[in-house]
Structure formats: C-alpha cells, structure tokens
Amino acid sequence: MFNVxxxxxxxxxxxxxxxxxxxxxxxxxxxxxxxxxxxQEGDVCKYLMFVEKGLLRMYHVDDKGAEHMIQFAWxxxxxxxxxxxxxxxxxxxxxxxxxxxxxxxxxxxxxEAMLLQLPVMERYFRILFQNNIISKERRLINTISYSxxxxxxxxxxxxxxxxxxxxxxxxxxYLGLTPETLSRIRKKLIQS
Amino acid sequence: MFNVxxxxxxxxxxxxxxxxxxxxxxxxxxxxxxxxxxxQEGDVCKYLMFVEKGLLRMYHVDDKGAEHMIQFAWxxxxxxxxxxxxxxxxxxxxxxxxxxxxxxxxxxxxxEAMLLQLPVMERYFRILFQNNIISKERRLINTISYSxxxxxxxxxxxxxxxxxxxxxxxxxxYLGLTPETLSRIRKKLIQS
DNA sequence: AAATTCAATTGATTTACATCAACCCGTTAA
DNA sequence: TTAACGGGTTGATGTAAATCAATTGAATTT
Numbered sequence: 001m002f003n004v005x006x007x008x009x010x011x012x013x014x015x016x017x018x019x020x021x022x023x024x025x026x027x028x029x030x031x032x033x034x035x036x037x038x039x040q041e042g043d044v045c046k047y048l049m050f051v052e053k054g055l056l057r058m059y060h061v062d063d064k065g066a067e068h069m070i071q072f073a074w075x076x077x078x079x080x081x082x083x084x085x086x087x088x089x090x091x092x093x094x095x096x097x098x099x100x101x102x103x104x105x106x107x108x109x110x111x112e113a114m115l116l117q118l119p120v121m122e123r124y125f126r127i128l129f130q131n132n133i134i135s136k137e138r139r140l141i142n143t144i145s146y147s148x149x150x151x152x153x154x155x156x157x158x159x160x161x162x163x164x165x166x167x168x169x170x171x172x173x174y175l176g177l178t179p180e181t182l183s184r185i186r187k188k189l190i191q192s
Numbered sequence: 193m194f195n196v197x198x199x200x201x202x203x204x205x206x207x208x209x210x211x212x213x214x215x216x217x218x219x220x221x222x223x224x225x226x227x228x229x230x231x232q233e234g235d236v237c238k239y240l241m242f243v244e245k246g247l248l249r250m251y252h253v254d255d256k257g258a259e260h261m262i263q264f265a266w267x268x269x270x271x272x273x274x275x276x277x278x279x280x281x282x283x284x285x286x287x288x289x290x291x292x293x294x295x296x297x298x299x300x301x302x303x304e305a306m307l308l309q310l311p312v313m314e315r316y317f318r319i320l321f322q323n324n325i326i327s328k329e330r331r332l333i334n335t336i337s338y339s340x341x342x343x344x345x346x347x348x349x350x351x352x353x354x355x356x357x358x359x360x361x362x363x364x365x366y367l368g369l370t371p372e373t374l375s376r377i378r379k380k381l382i383q384s
Numbered sequence: 385a386a387a388t389t390c391a392a393t394t395g396a397t398t399t400a401c402a403t404c405a406a407c408c409c410g411t412t413a414a
Numbered sequence: 415t416t417a418a419c420g421g422g423t424t425g426a427t428g429t430a431a432a433t434c435a436a437t438t439g440a441a442t443t444t
Contacts, residue, residue, distance in 0.1 A: 062338070140262070144368040177401080180402080181400090
C-alpha cells in the first residue's frame with residue numbers, strides 16, 4: 001500500500017525504519033471508483049492526497065459551465081487544492097477519478113504534526129514544491145507564448161504518457177482548447 | 193540593507209540573534225540600474241534573489257522575438273529562474289530591472305549550506321514555495337478559463353499595485369495580450 | 385530646446401480558434 | 415438488440431484578439 005509513496009520520499013530524503021512506521025501512521029488509505037469525487041466545488045479540501053494507483057484529475061468549472069483541467073495525477077503524484085487545504089477556505093475546484101484509484105491521504109493537522117515530528121519531511125516537501133513550481137511555470141509559459149498547435153506538440157514531446165493515458169477531450173481542456181480544435185490539430189499533424 | 197528580508201522571514205519563522213548573523217553571512221548585496229540585466233537567456237541563473245528595493249521582471253522571448261512576462265518582483269519578493277538555479281542548466285529567461293533595485297543574492301552552495309545550518313529555513317522556503325504554487329495555479333486558471341477583458345478585471349481586483357507601478361505594455365504581456373488589445377479593453381471599461 | 389527613443393492610442397484588416405450542428409463508433413446498460 | 419452515452423471527427427459559420435500601420439504624447443538623451 002505504501003510502496004510508491006515510500007519510494008518517492010526515499011528518492012529525495014533518508015528515512016530510518018522508525019521514521020517509516022511513524023510516517024505511515026499519519027496517512028489514511030482510500031479507494032476511489034472511476035468518476036467518483038474526492039473534492040467538489042464548495043467543499044474544503046481536507047486532504048493532501050498521494051496516488052498509489054490509478055488516475056485523478058482536478059478541474060475548474062467556469063460561469064458558462066465549461067470545465068478547465070488544472071492538473072492530472074497518477075502513480076507517484078500528489079494531488080490537492082493546495083490553497084483550500086492550507087487555508088481552510090472552500091475550494092473552487094473539483095477532483096475526481098478518471099480511473100479507479102488508491103490514495104494515501106493526510107489531513108492538515110496530521111501534515112503539520114508530521115513536519116514537526118519528522119523534520120526531514122520539511123525538506124521533502126520543500127523539494128516537492130520546488131519541482132511543482134518549475135512545472136507550473138513551464139506550463140504557464142507554454143499557454144502564454146505558443147499557438148495551439150505548438151502547445152500540443154510541446155506536450156507530446158514533454159509528456160507522451162499523458163497523451164496515451166488521458167482522453168483527448170481532457171487533454172484539449174488541459175491545453176486550453178476545445179476538443180474540436182485539438183482533433184483538427186492532430187489530423188493536420190498526422191497528415192504532414 | 194537586510195530589513196525587508198528579515199521582516200519577511202520572521203513573519204513565517206522565528207530566528208535567534210545568532211541565526212540572524214549567520215543568515216546574513218550567506219547573502220551578497222547587489223545594486224542594479226534600470227534596464228540592467230541580472231540574468232540573460234543562455235546563462236545559468238547563479239542566484240536566488242530577494243528584492244530589498246526596486247522592481248524586477250523575468251520574461252521569455254519566443255521564436256518570433258516577442259517578449260512574454262513571467263513574473264514581476266518588488267520589495268519583499270524573491271526572483272530567480274528556479275529551474276536553472278537548482279539544476280545548473282542554462283536559462284531560457286531574462287531578468288532585468290524595471291526600476292533601480294537593491295538585491296540580496298544567494299548562490300546554490302550557500303543556499304544548501306544555509307538550509308543545513310539553519311534548518312528553520314527549510315520551513316521558511318517550504319511555506320514560501322507553497323504560496324508560490326497557489327499563486328501560479330491561480331494565474332494559470334485565469335489564463336485558461338477567462339477572456340482577455342475578464343483577465344484584466346481580475347488582475348485589477350487582485351493586484352491593484354501592479355497596475356499602478358508597472359507599464360501597461362508589460363501588463364499586457366503578463367496577461368498574454370498585445371498592448372493594442374489591452375488599450376482597447378481599458379478604453380471600453382472606462383467608458384462603461 | 386531639439387532630437388531621439390519609448391509608450392499608448394486608434395483604425396482597418398486578418399486569422400486562429402470557438403461555436404453550432406450533424407454524424408460515427410465503441411461501450412455500457414436497460 | 416436496441417437504446418443511451420461518452421468520445422472523437424468533420425463541416426459551416428462567427429468572433430475575439432492579433433496584426434499591420436499611422437499618430438500622438440511622454441520621457442530621455444544630446
């Protein structure tokens with residue numbers, strides 16, 4: 001159950017055997033069926049979630065009812081509305097499962113306790129957040145600087161796994177496009 | 193010289209008098225004139241920079257020579273190409289001064305030494321990076337989900353200081369717009 | 385104070401992408 | 415076995431924002 005999480009942490013920092021047991025005690029395991037919500041707009045995001053298995057998406061629904069994909073997370077990724085989780089304010093976002101999933105979840109009180117009792121986890125999360133900033137920045141540059149076609153090509157180059165695993169209409173939304181536009185772009189790229 | 197930085201850190205964590213002296217020793221002060229580069233595309237970002245005074249911008253230049261503003265930083269903000277700084281790879285970005293500036297800079301070796309010698313700074317940077325993720329996520333949602341006019345209105349509401357202090361053509365670029373489009377949006381909003 | 389550069393505005397035109405609508409295919413389900 | 419649904423494609427049309435171009439005004443430099 002904790003295999004993926006422990007591997008992920010031990011890539012970045014060192015844990016003793018005692019640390020591992022203590023660490024595990026802060027988490028709650030949870031299984032999700034495909035299409036099942038774990039966070040809905042208007043609720044507070046009570047957990048930081050690590051994906052042991054499966055695939056999640058976080059998305060925002062705008063005034064016109066259109067969905068905008070913020071993030072995907074599969075094995076080895078964390079997922080949460082960071083702002084809602086840390087502040088306790090209600091979330092603007094939804095999180096649900098694209099594929100059946102197994103999660104390890106931690107509450108804010110447990111997260112804070114964990115950081116105090118296992119100071120090495122401050123380092124783990126600092127590094128994790130660092131990397132997160134880098135990838136968010138990249139994505140932002142891409143959306144601001146490039147055309148739809150270039151954005152898609154860059155995504156294929158940078159994250160081919162995403163293209164394979166995630167339905168095309170969700171990829172379109174992630175790129176800030178309609179499904180029709182992405183379909184036409186792909187057609188054009190295949191032909192040339 | 194260290195007033196703004198120390199206040200910023202002590203908002204988030206507690207430093208002893210000894211800590212403060214040690215902390216200061218890791219930083220290099222630097223003054224920048226308006227228009228002066230501190231990072232150019234193709235160079236490695238050697239420093240994490242804290243702005244004590246003045247105003248900086250980080251931007252990306254695309255294939256067609258167009259500039260895209262990634263971030264602004266004034267008193268109390270950190271600035272760097274995080275990826276280049278941490279990885280040592282060359283940067284795709286430029287950083288220069290919009291107004292004369294005074295910086296406190298730290299190298300990667302000193303950054304790492306600081307985190308080891310002052311573990312409380314792990315916490316400070318974890319919190320800093322957390323907040324950074326939240327604001328990057330917000331900006332991304334805005335660019336993906338809203339029209340040009342709505343994006344501008346949301347920026348005015350969220351960061352009125354930015355509108356006052358930063359030239360309009362740079363704001364346009366930050367929003368992913370041409371200066372002409374932003375000018376027309378403003379005209380329309382003033383009239384109504 | 386003249387000259388040069390930089391920033392903002394306005395108008396005319398173009399274009400990338402969205403929207404609307406119909407249709408197809410494969411899966412799930414009644 | 416026939417609906418019903420989700421996901422993808424294709425075509426016709428609309429529109430928000432980009433591009434191109436000219437003008438004015440501010441700010442720097444000489």
